Amino acid sequence: MGAPLTGALAPVTAGRCDGNLTVRRGPWRRGVRRWSNRRVSTEERTDPGDPDGRGAPVGRRLVLGMLGLGAAGLVAAPLLQRGVEAVAGRDPTGLTGLLPNGGGFRYYSVASSVPELGPQDYRLTVDGLVERPATYSLDALRGLPQTRLVRDVQCVTGWRVPSTPFEGVPLSRLLDAAGVRPEARAVRFDCFDGTYTESLTLAQARRDDVLVALRMQDRPLGHSHGGPVRLYVAPMYFYKSAKWLSGITLTDRVEPGYWERLGYDVDAWVGRSNGRDDAPTA
Amino acid sequence: MPPPPERPARVRRFTAGQRWVHRTTAWLALVCVASAACLYLPPLAELVGRRRLVVLVHEWSGLLIPLPFLLGLVSRAFRADLRRLNRFGPHDRQWLRSALRRERGPRPAGKFNAGQKVYAGWLAGAVLVMLGTGLLMWFTGLAPLVWRTGATFVHDWLALALAVVLAGHIGKALADPEARRGMRTGSVERGWAAREHPLWEHSDR
Structure with a gap:
């Protein structure tokens, strides 16, 4: 009854607390105090009429789903990146410049402020x-x-x-x-x-x-x-x-x-330093 | 149903420990997001400069974000709330359906409504992904280059999504003073609890 134990997304999900201890219940034994969402104090235990804290572990699936998406993004990044660049390259509004990796330069300064110099004082x-x-x-x-x-x-x-x-x-x-x-x-x-x-x-x-x-x-x-x-x-x-x-x-x-x-390389040839293999720029 | 007069007007929602977890996490997240903005947004980067210092602040505030959560696990009340956030009952589906269709109908909720549950689960996953990709970029020796490029890509785009979601979280809090009071003082009005979280079976304290 109760929580669906669907697939790999809910590997440690115990069945409902129905007193029927089986091997599917998980690696811990009943009655052992542990950090989990199953055993709680009498004070916090929800009574049968309380719908809170019952049902499918959707929260856990969301966490695992995000981890899966993150891993997939890591793997698919080169492909996605090219797609983003293709779109940004045809964008006449320049709005895509605000998006991550939307093309263009990024400003890095190591100083707190930099004076502006011109023809008179440079x-x-x-x-x-x-x-x-x-x-x-x-x-x-x-x-x-x-x-x-x-x-x-x-x-x-x-x-x-x-x-x-x-x-x-x-x-x-x-x-x-x-x-x-x-x-x-x-x-x-x-x-x-x-x-x-x-x-x-x-x-x-x-x-x-x-x-x-x-x-x-x-x-x-x-x-x-x-x-x-x-x-x-x-x-x-x-x-x-x-x-x-x-x-x-x-x-x-x-x-x-x-x-x-x-820690950066002194001889900083593009593609042959800093542990990177970018296409050379010259 | 109006409460009998002898019942206290306010009900306990969060313990001191839970509020500490929330407050500490919020400050760390704020510092992390602010320093990210100073690294990423050109006008802010030009204004602030000091790139090494900002990177240091960003790395450490980000790394420490899970710490209050982990310390919070010693609190029984915190763990009980995690269980509530994790489990979705039929009423949560009804809440989501009603919210997504922008219906006026009833939106039944326990101590946390389905929106808060989705937020909590998504955010927990997102923080872990940010942590993982961030570490890949921080310790460049950990993984081959293609991983690092991928980590940068994921970190950047997820940061954009997080900015939107966090703005939503803060916006919701700003729109509901009683919810804010609950997180600040630990207790909420009984009427508010009955209206916003009708299925929440709180003990009177």
Whole structure:
């Protein structure tokens, strides 16, 4: 009578308390006090006329059902994700940007607040192991020859933004202008958020897909995207592309950056680091 | 049926222990949801920054959410209420049918109505799924990458569903001062109990 013992969703559900102890009752013995929903004190025991606390264990099925759904979602996620992206990609309203993984960038800042700098007060310094330390204003950077790259952006936390144009001055050009001294082996990047740092080996920094970026998606870099100037390291996870870039310092060894001191890989090639196997972005 | 005059006007609904479980869980959930919003919603993320600190707060508040529940299991009254929430009788079906069709008819309920039961079961499952997927993202060495991506996907979408459901829970509480009083003080008006939970056989205390 009473509670249906349907299938696997109710594996430990005892039959009604009808005094007929059978093997189907569950792993415990009658009369043993335990944490369950069957045996209760006299004070709390419901009398036969009380409908409360009787009937099918729907609550338990809901819990198990949610666990099953969660596991199914975990397995089906790659498929579902592609579906979501397909829908979001055709959405002209941009509302899907508010949905999880709805495409687009996410804002991460490790500092409490970041000043907004513009043409008047933005400065980029190049110093350290160089022959000719230099300071660039925004206009000076804009006056140099620009390179435009269109690559995917891949964040180490999983999100990816396809075919994103970045435009700016190749880092190698600024390094050449400063005259890198022979003992220099690496570059440290500082940011005007006052906290974030990044680093590259000299060989990485000289790649032609590493930019001091001034524009993104064919617009001037906004503050929330690290504007007016950020680093853009196309072949690496996006944490290497330091926002709010204010300093380029040549050093004699790699000085691990902010996230790298917290366990992220220093050589952050997309698909070949941080235990991930994303498709390379360069 | 009006109560005889000698019966007390209020009836006991929740013990101090049960209220402590609810309050502690509510605060942890609030901190967890607020920190999630600061990680996920760009305007809030830009306002708050301090990503490492917010992540730490989110992880620990989330991890601790089941703790009040587990401690509550030592309370007999709490366990009895869990049993009530678990079991669905015929009157619960009637309640759900009536609520879903937005009928005016009677909505019989025991100590908890069918809506509260569905909420409790769904939420318990959802919290466990959030906990599992959250741990997969927190301890990245636990599982291969494809699991982690899946965990992120499930965690994000379920968070959206949870936000809606929690808003409903809080909205319902805001709409019913006596229900709130029950959770705050432990007792409710006899008339309220008879009206909202006619099948609840409470003892007079």
